[in-house]
Amino acid sequence: MEYISTRGNVGKIGFIDAFLMGLADDGGLLVPSEIPVFSAEKLKAWQNLSYQELVLEIFGYFTNDEIPAEDLRAMVNASYGTFRDPGVTPVRRLKDNLYLLELFHGPTFAFKDIALQFMGELYTYVSRKQNKTIHILGATSGDTGASAIQGVRGKDGIKICILHPHGKVSKVQELQMTTVPDDNVLNLSVDGNFDDCQRIIKDLFADLEFKSANHLCAINSINFVRILAQTVYYFYAYFQVAKQQDVKEVNFSVPTGNFGDIFAGYLAKRMGLPVNKLILATNENNILERFIKEGVYMPGDFRSTYSPSMDIQVASNFERYLYYVLGENPQLITELMNQFRKEGKLVISGDDLLRVQAEFGAHGVGGQECLDTISKYKAETDYLLDPHSACGVAAADQCAESGDVTISLATAHPAKFDEAIRLCGIEQAFPEQISSLFEKTQRQTRVEGTQEAIVSELMKFYNA
Numbered sequence: 001m002e003y004i005s006t007r008g009n010v011g012k013i014g015f016i017d018a019f020l021m022g023l024a025d026d027g028g029l030l031v032p033s034e035i036p037v038f039s040a041e042k043l044k045a046w047q048n049l050s051y052q053e054l055v056l057e058i059f060g061y062f063t064n065d066e067i068p069a070e071d072l073r074a075m076v077n078a079s080y081g082t083f084r085d086p087g088v089t090p091v092r093r094l095k096d097n098l099y100l101l102e103l104f105h106g107p108t109f110a111f112k113d114i115a116l117q118f119m120g121e122l123y124t125y126v127s128r129k130q131n132k133t134i135h136i137l138g139a140t141s142g143d144t145g146a147s148a149i150q151g152v153r154g155k156d157g158i159k160i161c162i163l164h165p166h167g168k169v170s171k172v173q174e175l176q177m178t179t180v181p182d183d184n185v186l187n188l189s190v191d192g193n194f195d196d197c198q199r200i201i202k203d204l205f206a207d208l209e210f211k212s213a214n215h216l217c218a219i220n221s222i223n224f225v226r227i228l229a230q231t232v233y234y235f236y237a238y239f240q241v242a243k244q245q246d247v248k249e250v251n252f253s254v255p256t257g258n259f260g261d262i263f264a265g266y267l268a269k270r271m272g273l274p275v276n277k278l279i280l281a282t283n284e285n286n287i288l289e290r291f292i293k294e295g296v297y298m299p300g301d302f303r304s305t306y307s308p309s310m311d312i313q314v315a316s317n318f319e320r321y322l323y324y325v326l327g328e329n330p331q332l333i334t335e336l337m338n339q340f341r342k343e344g345k346l347v348i349s350g351d352d353l354l355r356v357q358a359e360f361g362a363h364g365v366g367g368q369e370c371l372d373t374i375s376k377y378k379a380e381t382d383y384l385l386d387p388h389s390a391c392g393v394a395a396a397d398q399c400a401e402s403g404d405v406t407i408s409l410a411t412a413h414p415a416k417f418d419e420a421i422r423l424c425g426i427e428q429a430f431p432e433q434i435s436s437l438f439e440k441t442q443r444q445t446r447v448e449g450t451q452e453a454i455v456s457e458l459m460k461f462y463n464a
C-alpha cells in the first residue's frame, strides 16, 4: 500500500513516511492509493478475533511489511493493554435496536486513546529505530491533547506541545493535560477557539522549511494512521452485534467534530463492512449537518456548547471525504479547497449531493436536547451518557428508520464532562484516576492566539 495526497502532488510514499508526514507536503491530506475490499468470507473469519488480533489483520493491509510482525504485535499489545475493559471497545445494548459502542476505556477516558496510545508507541518506535528527534505538535478541543500526552510523556527523543483553547475545555480535560510533570510536555493555553489553534498548527505544518527544521510531527486526525486505527472498532462493533442478533447491515451514529471518526466509518464501509447509513451527529456547531442536508459547507459563528470536543467549525478531514465522493480527482479538490480558502464557502449539488445523502444522515443536537437526552436515558435505562455520546444517541433516535439496527458511538466517559451532567441534576461518582487529578499541580503557559506567539514558545521549548 502506498499513500498519495488528495491534492495530487505527493506520492507515492510508504506507511512510515506517511505517518511522519502528517499533513501532506502539498497542503492536502494523505490517503491510501487504493482501499482494500474485504470479502464476506474474510469478515466471517474475523468475527471471533480479539480486538488486538483484528488490529493486526487490518493493519496488515496498510503497513507494507515496513514493521516486522513481532514489533507490530508488541506495539498493539502495549497500546491496548492499558485499557480497563478486556474487550477494549465493548458494545452494550441500550434498547431494542440501539447499541452503544463504548470507546472510553483507555487511560484518558475518551475515544482518542484508541488511536493515540498506538501512535505514541509508533512514534517511540520510529524515533528509536531511525534515531530521530520527534517534536509532536497538535491542537486539541480537549481529548486529543490529554491522550497524546499520555502516550508519549517521559519518552526519550520525543517532545510534545499541545495547544488548547483557553477556558474552552472541561475542567477534567484541562487537568488531564496540565498535571503531567514530565519535561518533554508543553501545554499552551491559547486565547481563541479550537479553530484558531488548528489553523495555526496547519499553517506551521504547511511551512515545509519550518516543519523539517523543527522535526514537527502530527497527532491530529490530519494523520492518516489515526484514521486507520479508528476503522478497527467499526468492524469489531459489527461483529459483536452480529453475535447478538441477526443483522445484515447496521447504521453507525457518530458524534462529530473534525470528521475524523466518521471518516474512519466511511472507510470501513468502503472496505466492505455492511453499513447502511452513517449518521452524523453535531451540536450547535452544525456546519456538517448543513452540508449533508443542503450541500453547502460554510463555517458559521463559533458556539460554546455542552460537548466542547465537538466545538469545531472547520473540519480538517472533510477534504478526505470530498476527495472520494467527487471521484478521486486531485485537480478538482485543489480548486475547491483554494476556492474555500478565498470565499469561505464550498457548494456541491446534483448527483454529488444525492450520493452524499444516500450515505449519510445528519442531525444537529441543540443544548437542551442534549441535556434532555442524558436525563431521559438515565431515567429509562439507568445509563449515564456523556454529552457527546448523548448527541450521537439523539441523532440515532432522530435519523434511524424503524427496523434499522444502529450502533451509536460513546466517545467519552461522563466524568470528563461533569459540568453538563450536573445541569441534568445528576450526581456521579468519579473514577479514582479522575478524582485524583484535582490534587495535582498544573503546568501550562497562556499565550496570545497568533503564530508569532506560538512559535516563540516553541523555540524556547525545543532549545531548552
Ligand SMILES: *Cc1c(COP(=O)(O)O)cnc(C)c1O
Residues within 6 Å of the ligand: 110, 111, 112, 143, 144, 221, 255, 256, 257, 258, 259, 260, 261, 262, 309, 310, 388, 411, 412
Ligand atoms: C474528538 C471528539 C469527538 C469528535 O471526533 P472527530 O473525529 O473530531 O469528528 C467527539 N466526541 C469526543 C468525546 C471527542 O473527544
